[in-house]
Amino acid sequence: MPLSLTRRAALGGAAAALASCASQDEPPRSGARPGSGAGLLNSILVIEHTVVAAYGVGIELLRGDALRYARQIERREREHVRTLERLIRDLGAPSARPRTADEYARSFPRLSTADDALRLAEDLEERLVRVYLEALADLPDEGLRTAAARIGADEGAHLAVVGLLRGAPAAPAAFVTGTA
Amino acid sequence: MRTTRRGLIVAGGVAAFPVGARAAPRSDGQVLEELLGLERRLEEAYDAALRRDAVAEGLGRRLLEQEREHARGLELLLNARGRRSPEAFVRDPGLTRGLRDRQAFARYALDLERRAVQAYVAAAAGVGDGGVRERLGAIMASEAQHEVALRDSLGEPLLGV
Numbered sequence: 001m002p003l004s005l006t007r008r009a010a011l012g013g014a015a016a017a018l019a020s021c022a023s024q025d026e027p028p029r030s031g032a033r034p035g036s037g038a039g040l041l042n043s044i045l046v047i048e049h050t051v052v053a054a055y056g057v058g059i060e061l062l063r064g065d066a067l068r069y070a071r072q073i074e075r076r077e078r079e080h081v082r083t084l085e086r087l088i089r090d091l092g093a094p095s096a097r098p099r100t101a102d103e104y105a106r107s108f109p110r111l112s113t114a115d116d117a118l119r120l121a122e123d124l125e126e127r128l129v130r131v132y133l134e135a136l137a138d139l140p141d142e143g144l145r146t147a148a149a150r151i152g153a154d155e156g157a158h159l160a161v162v163g164l165l166r167g168a169p170a171a172p173a174a175f176v177t178g179t180a
Numbered sequence: 181m182r183t184t185r186r187g188l189i190v191a192g193g194v195a196a197f198p199v200g201a202r203a204a205p206r207s208d209g210q211v212l213e214e215l216l217g218l219e220r221r222l223e224e225a226y227d228a229a230l231r232r233d234a235v236a237e238g239l240g241r242r243l244l245e246q247e248r249e250h251a252r253g254l255e256l257l258l259n260a261r262g263r264r265s266p267e268a269f270v271r272d273p274g275l276t277r278g279l280r281d282r283q284a285f286a287r288y289a290l291d292l293e294r295r296a297v298q299a300y301v302a303a304a305a306g307v308g309d310g311g312v313r314e315r316l317g318a319i320m321a322s323e324a325q326h327e328v329a330l331r332d333s334l335g336e337p338l339l340g341v
Binding site: 069072073076129132133134136137138142143145146148149150152153154155156157158159160161164169170171173174175176177178 | 304
């Protein structure tokens with residue numbers, strides 16, 4: 001029976017999972033014009049696919065409110081995936097496809113308790129906040145940035161919910177930068 | 181720099197955020213001033229609620245302090261553009277009704293925070309400077325967390341619906 005993950009291990013594991021996915025799931029060659037934002041959106045889509053997979057794994061360890069909210073957040077992340085796919089398609093580019101569930105599971109840290117699952121979720125939501133804020137700075141088109149902002153606000157709310165489920169305040173800081 | 185975007189409209193003393201309406205082009209400075217007005221309204225609301233015991237002390241203090249930090253951040257952005265922070269802001273006549281009791285205040289504040297998130301979404305997408313957009317996004321995410329905190333205080337589903 002593995003020891004419960006420390007925060008550091010959870011962070012390291014999530015970072016490793018994301019790095020692994022990012023390195024192996026090269027965004028597809030784009031048919032969109034250079035600088036359209038399709039490449040950046042595909043990079044975010046790779047992370048969203050990973051987050052959906054992570055909730056799928058973590059949910060097996062959760063019960064009660066934590067399970068209910070994790071399911072709701074997973075559904076919302078799937079909506080984000082669909083939004084990103086539509087935006088990328090509208091830019092004339094193919095969208096990044098998810099890996100298999102087994103491939104994702106192998107890249108995640110070993111989870112043995114509900115708190116392990118929530119720590120991983122918290123770290124991944126932090127990452128999502130970060131990438132959407134960066135997208136706000138970098139995306140070239142106001143319509144794309146509006147979509148990124150809406151999703152970024154969702155991710156801030158998800159982070160608050162996961163924090164509450166872990167016994168922390170919903171709103172611990174005035175500036176939610178995804179770098180906590 | 182002037183860009184076209186949805187903006188804040190202050191109508192009848194209550195900030196409204198038109199959906200689908202095409203607002204007049206506004207400069208980045210104007211957008212920041214409008215956001216600052218909204219932050220001051222939130223600040224006023226939490227401050228009044230704390231004085232009237234219309235919000236739990238810990239939650240009210242935390243949210244009040246965060247709104248003040250947002251306002252300070254916006255003032256810095258305005259100052260960097262050579263603009264002075266506006267002294268006056270339109271008080272919300274609805275606040276008095278919102279101070280009846282804790283539940284009324286939480287609903288009032290939730291509505292205000294929801295409007296703030298919408299305003300920051302528009303601003304974080306619309307202003308011309310990428311660095312400023314990112315900073316506004318960090319406040320937007322914070323206001324979204326305030327919504328969750330207020331729903332929690334009401335015992336409502338944390339993500340709404």
